[in-house]
Amino acid sequence: MTTLAPETAAPARTPRRGPGRPRNEDIDAQVLAAVLELIDDKEEVTAARIVSRSGVSRAALYRRWPSLTTLVAAALDVGRYVPPPIPTDGNLRDAIMEAILGTPLEGDNAGYPEERFRQRIRLAMADRTLQKAYWASHVSRRRAPIVDALRAGIERGGFRAGLDPEACFDLIAGVFYYQLVVRGERMDEPQTMERCRAAVDVAWRGMAAEQ
């Protein structure tokens, strides 16, 4: 799962937009849906299978994604979103919980089923290149608004001086991953959420500025 390199170079084509030609976004969506189908079916993701499932040509794939790894990373992120910048005068704690869980805490997380999360971790552990690509292109972008808000809180004095906002984010996010990856719990179990809230409370107190 490294490159999408064709056996022979793809012929250069001038994109042409005819009346029946699907728009670019439609093609992207078709391809991403095909990749997710393969992942959800626990099939190995290959360029040939994507072409076959999506009906999109190999050449069109090459024009859109530089490698199979970046395409798989993009597919794994479908249904997840980058939270907007966090107003630092709002409830930062709730915003962090929400950003980590990917949807409002009251939501049913339907946009990102747990089984896909498990598949994502499985693929990442099998392929560090994919893991690093997904981190660089997706996870780190999704963290940024929260890390920025933590940094602002440290600079403005709500949190202790000298805190590392990246380490604080890892601490808080880590307790959620621990539930899913080590304990094998579901986030909709009340006692799991209760444990996470108790842990975030500890982290929050540890971050707070001394009075």
Place this chain on the structure above:
Amino acid sequence: MTTLAPETAAPARTPRRGPGRPRNEDIDAQVLAAVLELIDDKEEVTAARIVSRSGVSRAALYRRWPSLTTLVAAALDVGRYVPPPIPTDGNLRDAIMEAILGTPLEGDNAGYPEERFRQRIRLAMADRTLQKAYWASHVSRRRAPIVDALRAGIERGGFRAGLDPEACFDLIAGVFYYQLVVRGERMDEPQTMERCRAAVDVAWRGMAAEQ
């Protein structure tokens, strides 16, 4: 990967110890080594393959492990150990760091290679039954001495009253898992350890009793 059920019931055999017959511990070690070889080679773990690699009979497997899941869980724990009870007057923080990292912080972690950790997570994410079995039979036992020490600290007043020691352990352990599972970092990278120490420091302050 659920049961080790034979196609036909294994014939009852009276274990007999002849002069050349290997001791039980040797047989266990042979089987566990064979399972680890399969895992390290990224081959599917089946009873037939274990029999073939280990030279141990299918019947002998059945006598030792009730299911393939429990056998795989046992194999994944080879090289890891349950820390001894933690003296609560010692440096609890260092003891926790050491227990989480599995070896002294100065060690090279040779007893449990990172690639096996990645394979373990991969197998757990592919099979929740294995994940839960490994949690119940191994992870929860390895946590116990630390969780007990945290509980003692809460009862004796070193930590805040009302803390959940399980949630505190999850918080601290989670930041290490986050490095390995999400960031794709190696624990021997100085900046990774630095980030973990900074995060544990935050957790520790959050747990500390108010003066």
